[in-house]
Amino acid sequence: MRRWLLPVLLLAALVGAWQLAASSGALADVFDLPAFLVPSPAEIGSSLWEDRSLLAENAWVTLREMVLGLGCALIVGLGFAALMHRSETIRDAAYPLVVASQTIPIVVIAPILVVWFGFGIGPKLALVALICFFPITVNALDGLRSADPEAIKLMRSLDASRWQIFRRVEAPTALPSVFTGTKIAAVLAPIGAVFGEWVGANSGLGHLILTDNAHLEVARQFATVVVLSALALALIGLVALAERRVVTWR
Amino acid sequence: MSVSIRGLGHSYAELRTIERLDLELEPGGVVGLVGPSGCGKSTLLELVCGLREPTTGTIAVGGAEAASERLSRSAYMPQRDLLLPWYSALDNAALALRNRGLGKAEARREAGALFERFGLAGFERTAPAALSGGMRQRVAFLRTLVAGKPLLALDEPFAALDAITRAEMQEWLAAALRGDPRTALLVSHDVEEALYLSDRVLVLSARPARIVAELRAPAPRAADRDAAITDPTFVAAREQALRALHEGMR
Numbered sequence: 293m294r295r296w297l298l299p300v301l302l303l304a305a306l307v308g309a310w311q312l313a314a315s316s317g318a319l320a321d322v323f324d325l326p327a328f329l330v331p332s333p334a335e336i337g338s339s340l341w342e343d344r345s346l347l348a349e350n351a352w353v354t355l356r357e358m359v360l361g362l363g364c365a366l367i368v369g370l371g372f373a374a375l376m377h378r379s380e381t382i383r384d385a386a387y388p389l390v391v392a393s394q395t396i397p398i399v400v401i402a403p404i405l406v407v408w409f410g411f412g413i414g415p416k417l418a419l420v421a422l423i424c425f426f427p428i429t430v431n432a433l434d435g436l437r438s439a440d441p442e443a444i445k446l447m448r449s450l451d452a453s454r455w456q457i458f459r460r461v462e463a464p465t466a467l468p469s470v471f472t473g474t475k476i477a478a479v480l481a482p483i484g485a486v487f488g489e490w491v492g493a494n495s496g497l498g499h500l501i502l503t504d505n506a507h508l509e510v511a512r513q514f515a516t517v518v519v520l521s522a523l524a525l526a527l528i529g530l531v532a533l534a535e536r537r538v539v540t541w542r
Numbered sequence: 543m544s545v546s547i548r549g550l551g552h553s554y555a556e557l558r559t560i561e562r563l564d565l566e567l568e569p570g571g572v573v574g575l576v577g578p579s580g581c582g583k584s585t586l587l588e589l590v591c592g593l594r595e596p597t598t599g600t601i602a603v604g605g606a607e608a609a610s611e612r613l614s615r616s617a618y619m620p621q622r623d624l625l626l627p628w629y630s631a632l633d634n635a636a637l638a639l640r641n642r643g644l645g646k647a648e649a650r651r652e653a654g655a656l657f658e659r660f661g662l663a664g665f666e667r668t669a670p671a672a673l674s675g676g677m678r679q680r681v682a683f684l685r686t687l688v689a690g691k692p693l694l695a696l697d698e699p700f701a702a703l704d705a706i707t708r709a710e711m712q713e714w715l716a717a718a719l720r721g722d723p724r725t726a727l728l729v730s731h732d733v734e735e736a737l738y739l740s741d742r743v744l745v746l747s748a749r750p751a752r753i754v755a756e757l758r759a760p761a762p763r764a765a766d767r768d769a770a771i772t773d774p775t776f777v778a779a780r781e782q783a784l785r786a787l788h789e790g791m792r
Contacts, residue, residue, distance in 0.1 A: 442620055445593055449618035450638040450689055460637070464628045541627035541669060 307333045331511035339515040346500070347512075351519050353496040357413060357488065358481040358527060361420020365477060368421065369428035370470065376429075377436040377462070390429060398422045398484070402491040416488030416496075423484040424477035428470070435469025436462050468542060471535040478527040482520050497523075543615060543692035543725045544569050545590060549599035552585060553750075559585045561750035563599070569692075572719065572726045572762065574736030576783065577746030578791050583729040584621070586751065587695045590727060591616040603693055616693040621701055623682040625670035631681045632657070632666040638689035653688050660684050661714075676707045683715070687722070694726040701731065709767065712738055716763035733783045738771055739763060745783055747790035755786030 313319040314332035323330060331339075340347065372390075376383040398419065405415035439462040447457045489498030497520050504513045545567035552560040559582035567573050577583050588594045590601055592612030603612045617638075625634045632650055633640075635657075639649035650666075657663050660680050670678055679700060686694060699715070700708045712735055719726070719739070730736040736743045741762045745755040757779050764770035771777075 440624070442622065443624050443626070445588070446618065446620055446624050447637070447641070448593060449591055449613060449616070450641050450685070451614070452637075452641040456641050460629075460640075461626065464626070541671065 329508065329510050331514060335511045336514040336518065339511040340518060343512055343515065347497075347515060347519050350495055350497050350500045350516075351523060354482070354485050354489070354498065354520065355523050357416040357420055357485040357496065358478075358523065360413070361417045361484060362424050362474070362477055362481050362527070364417060364421040365424030365428050366474065369425050369473075370432055372425075373429050373432035373436060373466075374458075376433055378458075383433075387433075390426065394426050399487040402487050405488070406492040411492045411494070415491070416485055416493070419488040420481050420484035423480045427476040427480070428473040431469045431473025431476070432466055435466030438469070439465040467539050468535070471531060471539065474531050475528050478531050479524060481527065482524045486520065543604040544602075545693065545725070545727070546602045546605075547590070547599070548601075550586075550589065550596050550601060551598035551750075552582070552589060552594070553597050558750040560589075561752050563752055565744065565753070567725060567727065569725050570723050571742070572724075572728060572740045574728045574730060574740030574743040574759075575746060576730055576733050576736045576743060576787065577751060578748050578787065579731060581746050581749050582751040583731075583746060584697050586746075587618065587697050587727060587729055590693075591618045591695045593618065615691055616695050617686045617689040617691040619682060619686040619694065619696045619699055621698045623670075623678040623702070625673075625678055625681055625685075627670055630667045630669060631662065631673060631677075634670065635681055635684045635688055637685055653684070656684055656688065660718075674707075675703050676711055679703060679711055680714070683718070687718075687724075692725060694724050696726060696728045698729055698731060700735065708732075708735070713767045715739060716767065717765070720763055720765075733780050733787065734771055737776060737779055737783065738767060743779075743783060745786040745790060748792075754790040755783065757783055757786075 310319075311333045314330055315334070317327055320327045320330040372386075376386055401422075402415065402419055405418050409415040409418060443461050444457055447461055452460065485496065486498035486501070489496040490502060493499040497516050501513050501516050504510075504516065545565065547563060547565040550560055550563040550565075551558070563586070565573070575583050575586065585594065589596055590603065590612065592603075592609040592614075595609055600607055601612065603615045606612065606615065625631070626637075629637075632654055636644075636649040636653035639652055640646070644652070654666055657666055660683075662677060662680055662684070665673060665677065670681070673681065679702075683699065686696075700711045703711060716739060728736060728740055730739075733743070737757070737759050739762070740759050743757045743759060744753050745757070746752065747754045760773065760775040760779055761770045771780075
């Protein structure tokens with residue numbers, strides 16, 4: 293109860309303060325801006341309601357990019373982690389590169405991806421997958437390596453093959469870490485999707501923010517941010533739910 | 543199944559753990575190994591089970607010296623129960639059968655048939671975390687037996703239990719071995735436990751381990767444990783073993 297109540301109360305207090313500051317015109321005065329550029333939470337709320345079909349249409353596009361991109365990152369990341377776990381040579385060769393690759397701000401290669409893959413869903417998926425790949429791979433590899441060596445020895449004495457040890461001991465041991473990595477990836481997924489849309493798209497929440505920016509539709513921009521954040525929260529919630537269903541022994 | 547160890551030596555890099563050790567174990571016999579902590583008892587068991595290779599000397603289990611042959615002939619029961627938390631008690635007990643390629647239903651049927659005899663009836667589907675320490679240890683022993691190997695290698699199987707449960711489990715194991723005699727090597731830091739459960743007890747010195755005394759147990763696996771361990775011949779044997787243990791530590 294307390295876990296939920298306190299953040300909700302804090303959020304309500306912040307929104308309330310914002311509402312007062314915006315509707316009294318104080319906020320616009322401080323920034324020296326016309327009032328319509330500094331919308332109140334109530335105005336953002338009414339934009340959420342009035343533009344609901346436009347927001348939903350674009351949210352669907354972005355959500356699809358996020359989920360499919362995350363799915364690609366999961367398939368490639370888990371496969372790569374298993375490969376690095378299986379072969380020391382591959383791990384020694386690839387792991388430093390995987391870490392070093394994170395120094396490249398992935399968003400700056402978005403324009404290149406558009407050049408390669410065009411304006412369709414391709415570059416967005418690639419961006420989301422590239423951003424999500426790292427936390428998933430690194431956490432999965434850590435999880436696989438944390439398997440109890442005594443349990444592995446025991447499995448050997450119970451006639452287990454390398455694959456059976458992986459399936460019955462190492463993979464279940466790694467599952468909680470895999471879910472942790474996936475939750476981190478779910479937080480990053482909207483960033484990849486929005487940047488992908490900013491570089492070249494004709495739909496999606498990122499695209500909507502850009503066009504609304506040009507038309508000074510500030511209230512709807514805020515509404516879009518709210519929707520985007522709700523999508524990420526829903527995705528994390530879904531991963532957490534799956535974790536509770538799968539990792540029953542914790 | 544006989545075990546024959548000749549001139550065994552083992553070291554981890556510079557650290558010599560075992561030195562010139564000879565041991566003959568006749569089929570159906572139980573040999574107890576006691577020694578100070580860290581003297582290499584567990585290493586010795588792992589060597590016999592084919593989980594490690596000797597540095598010098600030979601180990602033959604049923605006449606075979608290759609590690610893979612030793613591994614296929616011996617069942618190793620580690621100090622900790624190492625039950626896999628993602629499997630039920632029954633699935634843990636059936637691990638060796640599953641590893642050998644038996645279907646889930648068949649493996650469960652075969653392992654489940656022994657649950658009653660081990661005082662585990664009704665706990666087949668229970669998660670390991672919900673079992674008491676003694677029950678977990680019984681499941682671990684069942685898992686070792688179900689592997690169906692001729693040699694049992696028991697590494698301080700009851701070390702993690704409280705004194706009362708440990709006494710109960712010793713009585714229980716004695717009864718299990720009376721009903722289903724097996725060749726076994728039993729490592730223990732408890733002289734009394736080793737003398738009660740084994741036919742012979744070998745006292746090992748501090749690292750590098752060598753045999754400093756060999757004692758014949760007065761009443762191996764007697765039905766009445768309390769009577770057996772308070773018998774004057776047992777008490778004398780225990781004192782003799784303790785003296786040897788002290789001398790071996792110098």
